[in-house]
Amino acid sequence: MRKKEITLKAVAALKTMYPDAICSLSYTDPFELLIATRLSAQCTDARVNMVTPALFKKYGTPQKMAKADIKDIEELIKSCGLYKTKAKDLKGIAERICDTFDGKVPDNMDDLTSLPGVGRKTANLVMGDVYKKPAVVCDTHFIRLCNRLHLVDTKDPLKVEKIMRGLLPGEESSDFCHRAVLFGRDICTARRTYCDKCKLNDFCPSAEK
DSSP: OOHHHHHHHHHHHHHHHOSSOOOSSOOSSHHHHHHHHHHTTTSOHHHHHHHHHHHHHHHOSHHHHHTSOHHHHHHHHGGGSSHHHHHHHHHHHHHHHHHHSTTSOOOSHHHHTTSTTOOHHHHHHHHHHTTOOOOOOOOHHHHHHHHHTTSOSOOOHHHHHHHHHHHSOHHHHHHHHHHHHHHHHHTBOSSOBOGGGOTTTTTOTTOOO
């Protein structure tokens, strides 16, 4: 079976398993998603969702966060880990959005990755969820799934992204990434696979038949 065919089958299967393809981070606008995603590095989404309500209540716009005392930001996000680096990035992101992008979160890869601490993973999430553009968010669950389906043979996020952009339908790519996260937590986990209850086992090369 060709890689394109496996990809389309996986898209269809995960859509039936997880019809609501939603981001697990809580946000109400592009800026909140951008900040929450930066906070999620080496931190669970659940923890980020516990921290952001107080943060956004006080500094919920680029204008407010750009003027914030960095020590105050540190205190608000301390439980997320790496809080000093993250606080510096959060303030820097807000300042650059205000100074360079007229107070609006950019909608393209080059501009998004010019923001402090923002890599391709974060940029893809914003582009896909907010601006509804084709996007491939290469988190660990997504990369693991693509390898087990033999669609890729690498754990390098950039290589995986480039390959999967060529295999995934653009309009399905962002939602598929969200579904892959849920699937990776429930069925195709890092420790073991639950092939007996997996809807992909008929075509997955790694399935335990």
